[in-house]
Amino acid sequence: MTVFASIGQFAGVARPVVMGLLGLFVLLALWQFLIWVLETPVYLVPAPSDVALAVRNDFALLASSSVPTITEAFLGFLLGNCIAILVAASFVYAKLIEEMFYPVAIIIKTIPIVAIAPVLKIMLGNGIEPKVVVAALICFFPTLVNAVRGFRAVDPQLVELMHVLSASKTEVFMRVRLQSALPYIFSALKISVTMCVLGAIVGEWIGANHGIGYLLIQSMYEFDTPRLFASILTASFIAITGFAIVSVLEKIVIRWDAASVT
Incomplete structure (x- = not known):
């Protein structure tokens, strides 16, 4: 019975991938047929088939061009999300700062990223810095909004219990608020990890000598x-x-039922 249950569970997980x-x-067959x-x-x-042939013939070029883009996206991902989480924490503890x-x-978010990139190029030069900042900016707002919501989604009774136990603000934040916010933060990270690649490519469009964005142009x-x-x-x-990497990290870090916390 256990074997059949395991097979059924595997089939349930594999079905979305197979479908x-x-x-x-x-879709690819229809595309090929229409061409x-x-x-x-x-x-x-x-x-x-032509695209597959190009991937095979230019594999080395595509791989070498991916390295700077991945580097820029990764650094922008770290920078934008770390700042967003710190700013979100300050918003929760200081209402005046939030106001x-x-x-x-919000104003920064409404400015098109393609309009900010040339300004950053003028300010920071033609190196890796403007690409990283563009990637960070495009990651910042989703994480900020979700982190603020997560920090405030904590159960008030847990906060009161921590106060009764004479816990410091740091302990309340690390043991209660951060735990409550992790599902929200990882939801934002899944969005920003894809958007930071877009940010790096946009930065390369404005000025670069290598990278996927440069190769596209x-x-x-x-x-x-x-x-x-x-x-x-x-x-x-x-x-x-x-x-996929962020999804795996989410499963490793969040071992409890997120619905029971929120």
């Missing part, structure tokens, strides 16, 4: 559409890998 792959296969029927030139829209600077955060100017699509596929793979 997702099946849907992707159907063949409509006889679309490869420089306009390549077939999946003063929360509107500022170069492929577009050269009308190398298969390599352009291969670059897009590489960027998507980087973002999906980041999402």
Whole structure:
């Protein structure tokens, strides 16, 4: 009975993956069929087979271009989320700070990132710094909003119990508020880990000599559409890998039922 239960549980977990792959296969087959029927030139829209061939032929170029993009996205991810969590904690403990600077955060969020990137390039130069800052900015707001909500979603009775036990503010924060906020924070991290890749690529569009963003621009100017699509596929793979890593970390860190805490 235990063996059959394990098989059933595995089938339940594997079904979404199998169905997702099946849907992707159907979409690619339809794409390939339409290219063949409509006889679309490869420089306009390549077939999946052309993209796969470009990935194979330019694999070394795509891999080397991924390194700076991953570095910029990772550093921006760390910078943006760490600052967002610290600012969220200050908002929870200091209402005045929240009233003063929360509107500022909203205003910064409303500015298009493609408008901020050229300014950062002028200020910080053409190195890695503006790309990291762009990636950090694009990660900052989702984590800030979710962290504030998570820090305030704590059970008031737990806070009161900690006060009765003469716990300090630091102990209340680490043992109660942070534990309550972790599900919210990880939800934000899943969003920001994909968005930081976009931020790094946008930064590379403004000015770079390497990276996936640079490769995208170069492929577009050269009308190398298969390599352009291969670059897009590489960027998507980087973002999906980041999402998977954060999901695994979430399962490792959060070992309790998040619904029971919130």
